[in-house]
Amino acid sequence: MKIVADENIPLLHNFFGDVGDIETYPGRALTNECVMGADILLVRSVTQVNETLLAGSNVKFVGTCTIGTDHIDTAYLQSKGITFSSAPGCNATSVVEYVISTLSVLSEVRQIDLSDITVGVVGCGNVGSRVVSTLKRLGLKVLANDPLVDQTEMVSFEEILKCDIISLHTPLTKEGDYPTYHLFDENTLAKLTEQQVLINTGRGAVIDGEALKQKLKKQPRFTAVLDVWETEPNVDIELAGLVTIGTPHIAGYSLDGKVKGTEMIYQALCRHLGLPLRHQVAQFIPSPPLSRMHFTSEAEQAWSMHTAIRTVYDVRHDHYNLMNTLQGTEQQRVQAFDQLRKQYRPRREFSTIKVFLKNTDSAMHSMFKALGFNVKSA
Numbered sequence: 001m002k003i004v005a006d007e008n009i010p011l012l013h014n015f016f017g018d019v020g021d022i023e024t025y026p027g028r029a030l031t032n033e034c035v036m037g038a039d040i041l042l043v044r045s046v047t048q049v050n051e052t053l054l055a056g057s058n059v060k061f062v063g064t065c066t067i068g069t070d071h072i073d074t075a076y077l078q079s080k081g082i083t084f085s086s087a088p089g090c091n092a093t094s095v096v097e098y099v100i101s102t103l104s105v106l107s108e109v110r111q112i113d114l115s116d117i118t119v120g121v122v123g124c125g126n127v128g129s130r131v132v133s134t135l136k137r138l139g140l141k142v143l144a145n146d147p148l149v150d151q152t153e154m155v156s157f158e159e160i161l162k163c164d165i166i167s168l169h170t171p172l173t174k175e176g177d178y179p180t181y182h183l184f185d186e187n188t189l190a191k192l193t194e195q196q197v198l199i200n201t202g203r204g205a206v207i208d209g210e211a212l213k214q215k216l217k218k219q220p221r222f223t224a225v226l227d228v229w230e231t232e233p234n235v236d237i238e239l240a241g242l243v244t245i246g247t248p249h250i251a252g253y254s255l256d257g258k259v260k261g262t263e264m265i266y267q268a269l270c271r272h273l274g275l276p277l278r279h280q281v282a283q284f285i286p287s288p289p290l291s292r293m294h295f296t297s298e299a300e301q302a303w304s305m306h307t308a309i310r311t312v313y314d315v316r317h318d319h320y321n322l323m324n325t326l327q328g329t330e331q332q333r334v335q336a337f338d339q340l341r342k343q344y345r346p347r348r349e350f351s352t353i354k355v356f357l358k359n360t361d362s363a364m365h366s367m368f369k370a371l372g373f374n375v376k377s378a
């Protein structure tokens with residue numbers, strides 16, 4: 001059994017080493033020649049999986065260790081009887097914690113009182129629905145828009161455009177009744193005031209990058225937070241210099257989330273091949289370096305929340321790292337972007353961190369639970 005895989009799949013050999021012979025390639029460099037003779041193809045979001053890649057090959061199973069599937073021609077796979085699996089929800093918690101860290105940082109750098117604003121979430125699937133529930137449990141006012149789910153709790157897109165902070169969690173789609181490609185085009189962006197905030201952790205092309213750049217030039221105090229870029233891996237340097245926070249598509253890159261994607265595809269492949277499950281993530285993951293925090297004073301609830309969030313994950317680290325790579329030739333910047341993602345020092349999710357509190361029925365206790373920390377009584 002021959003497996004061809006993206007080199008950026010964590011624990012690839014641990015999970016799949018006893019399933020077949022593995023050949024790895026940089027995800028963007030996978031070609032039709034690479035997959036010739038392969039039975040199984042394992043990718044991430046940077047590999048376009050379509051007829052160009054697979055024609056003439058013997059591939060019978062394709063797995064993407066990611067949530068997004070806009071890089072996969074699923075209709076072609078189906079037409080060829082090729083089994084396909086993605087990893088829905090695998091790194092949703094990681095993205096939620098990216099959004100939480102972003103809100104914590106913006107509350108400081110933009111002097112935003114989070115108790116006094118409304119957050120609008122566009123796309124209420126695995127990620128968006130958890131962003132909504134988490135922020136609501138933290139006491140924030142949250143509205144949600146998603147035309148493809150039960151509308152009971154949804155508001156119109158126009159309502160969302162009035163929110164103080166807008167967070168995008170849709171796939172990138174160009175067909176269907178509600179395509180998301182350039183959903184935030186020049187006209188939509190023009191409806192947003194300079195006081196508003198737009199966060200995109202979905203797919204870059206949901207926002208027209210050129211239109212956003214022009215808006216930021218005219219309204220430099222408009223707050224844009226981009227983890228995904230329409231032109232990635234060739235990030236527009238001018239746009240990057242204008243956003244408040246810019247990161248190299250790592251919102252889903254917690255260690256826990258990234259390896260969960262691998263595990264989910266391993267499980268799907270075992271089902272496809274009728275093999276028993278021999279491996280699970282717990283075998284391979286180290287305990288978190290920072291495993292516990294103690295908060296004795298419960299008077300400083302806001303301080304302790306921001307301290308806990310930023311101690312575990314401060315999104316400005318990733319902003320700083322990206323901004324420092326955006327130099328040199330286009331080729332050098334593209335290589336640096338991919339290298340930054342490949343060498344990403346994965347953060348641990350809040351649930352791996354114990355928080356000890358004296359009083360376990362306090363507002364502070366509820367807050368840390370809502371954030372997803374593992375709360376214990378001191």
Ligand SMILES: NC(=O)c1ccc[n+]([C@@H]2O[C@H](COP(=O)([O-])OP(=O)(O)OC[C@H]3O[C@@H](n4cnc5c(N)ncnc54)[C@H](O)[C@@H]3O)[C@@H](O)[C@H]2O)c1
Pocket residue numbers: 067068069088089091092095122123124125126127128129145146147148149169170171172173178179180183201202203227228249250251252253
């Ligand atoms: N930045 C990252 O590292 C990262 C990590 C994970 C996921 N993502 C991206 O985020 C997207 C969402 O992730 P998910 O797990 O929530 O996916 P999901 O499929 O569970 O949910 C997506 C939701 O978007 C909704 N939607 C589709 N078109 C819409 C539109 N025009 N307007 C409003 N809502 C619309 C769908 O109905 C669905 O409920 C993924 O498709 C992926 O592209 C990025």
Ligand SMILES: O=C(O)[C@H](O)[C@H](O)COP(=O)(O)O
Pocket residue numbers: 008044045046065066067068069091249250251252253
């Ligand atoms: O779709 C996803 O799961 C996320 O966008 C994820 O961050 C993609 O990671 P990549 O495949 O680009 O390494």
